[in-house]
Amino acid sequence: MAKKKKESNKKRFEVGTGETIDECLDRIKAEGFMPVRRNEEPVFEEVDGEMKPVDRKIVFEAKKM
Template sequence: MAKKRKERFEVQESETIEDCLDRMKAEGYQPIRRMEKPIFKEEPMNSTKEYVPIRQQIIFEGILIESER
């Protein structure tokens, strides 16, 4: 099966950014873009709800390395 030209890789909670980059390289991709999204938790406050940030989700977009095509 042919690999996709672009692929997204999410940094898992149990790995470091370096681990994710190593995983990308092992699969034949090089990073071209880094995206970060805040993850919020909903907490009730009196009669309203408040959204509290709990962590950042980091996603790398990778492109297939030329020799892997």
């Protein structure tokens, strides 16, 4: 018999380009999740041989409510 894949209770949500943090949080709640962790990662770009931060990526980890 094939095993049934268990539905995950965790999901990652990334704040999209042009999307505010509040809009992302509303999207998380609309899908029935609750944010438990926020992670920010810098986005770098090489300029004249040097790495410079140009943006940041915000990712929320959420649990099913």
